[in-house]
Amino acid sequence: MSPTMNIRLDSEQISQTVTSLEVFHSIWQSILQQIASINRYIRCVQIDGEIYYDGYELYIQHHFYEIKHINIITITPQDSLDETITEIQKYNAKLILAVEDIGKAFYGDLTEENWNQFSNLFEGIGWLYQSLEFCLILIEKTKMKRELTETLRTAADKLKISLSDIEQALNEQEYITVGDIIQYELGNVFELIHEKIRIGEIDERKI
Secondary structure, eight states: OOOEEEEEETTEEEEEEOOSHHHHHHHHHHHHHHHHHTTOEEEEEEETTEEESSSHHHHHHHTGGGOOEEEEEEEOHHHHHHHHHHHHHHHHHHHHHHHHHHHHHTTSOOOHHHHHHHHHHHHHHHHHHHHHHHHHHHHHHHTOOHHHHHHHHHHHHHHHHHHHHHHHHHHTTOHHHHHHIIIIIIHHHHHHHHHHHHHHHHHHHTO
8 A cells, every 4th residue: 555645844745645655765865955955853743643752653653644734843953952941951850850769779689660760860861971972063063152062072972881881780789789880880970961061051042
């Protein structure tokens, strides 16, 4: 079956007839090139009314013959940076509250709930690291202050090291070491992000 798929870029019509998944991939790559050429990023993709901030390409591939409408919503680098910084601030505040209890759990007998909390923390730190790296790319494009760049670079590097150290300690079943890294190394990074990103944003508004 050849689906009739309405594809829009920021609500402007791109294509209505998509004869195969291969044709869709060709159209999608063309759209990505167009977005890059006007110096914008994908903010989200609306698929049959549902908003997807990630995983949309895989979803489209798996549900290709069911989808009727796709709207790709883009954003400027500056707006993307502001939005990402806001999300980092919100999520980082949650991490600050979580690290002490999760870290202390590794000093005793770990329960299934403890492991689930740790798994969520580990996944969240991975998201935070990727978001910091994305901010650094956007800062380079938008020419924001070097002070903020250096802070984010330091935080991202420390997170990467801590994640690697945690993996090694887990492999060696050094759970007390894991607790120490969570409470002190990661806790310090989260506090750094909380302080410096907030100051950096205030400084930026004065320019």
